[in-house]
Amino acid sequence: MSFPVKVMRDGLLEKRSSGLLQLWKKKRCVLTEEGLRLHSCKSSGGGGGGNDNAPGSAWSSRAKELRFERMETVECVEYKRGMVYFTVVMAKGKEIDFRCAQEGTLWNAEIALALVRYKNQQALRTGRNRYMYSPPLGSTGEDEAL
Numbered sequence: 001m002s003f004p005v006k007v008m009r010d011g012l013l014e015k016r017s018s019g020l021l022q023l024w025k026k027k028r029c030v031l032t033e034e035g036l037r038l039h040s041c042k043s044s045g046g047g048g049g050g051n052d053n054a055p056g057s058a059w060s061s062r063a064k065e066l067r068f069e070r071m072e073t074v075e076c077v078e079y080k081r082g083m084v085y086f087t088v089v090m091a092k093g094k095e096i097d098f099r100c101a102q103e104g105t106l107w108n109a110e111i112a113l114a115l116v117r118y119k120n121q122q123a124l125r126t127g128r129n130r131y132m133y134s135p136p137l138g139s140t141g142e143d144e145a146l
Contacts, residue, residue: 005032009110013038016097024099031110033118035067036088066096068118074111084108 009031014024028039076087086108
């Protein structure tokens, strides 16, 4: 049974491809409590004007998911010509570059805050489980008969 995931933000980001040319490709990104989903644009001509609902462009139903459990940090923020460039660092050292327009609430900040929130919740669960399932350290002497 899958539970509905809370969507925290939905919009456009550009991701740098890992190929030889390292081109920037538009992605529809959905930030959830679990991570970041990247949907590719299946363009059928003419739609790349930065509008989510541009005619002639459709978003693929399959998504690549960058889960917070495998994400280390969001870093390398740089501001150039009205764009914000940032890097998501994954657990095994893989770096994924993104850029977005420098207006409104920035994607890098939203992703970083969601990642910190996720890591804090994991730490609380781990600590709570350790506390609940750890054996008692020893007798305090209060219950012992003399």
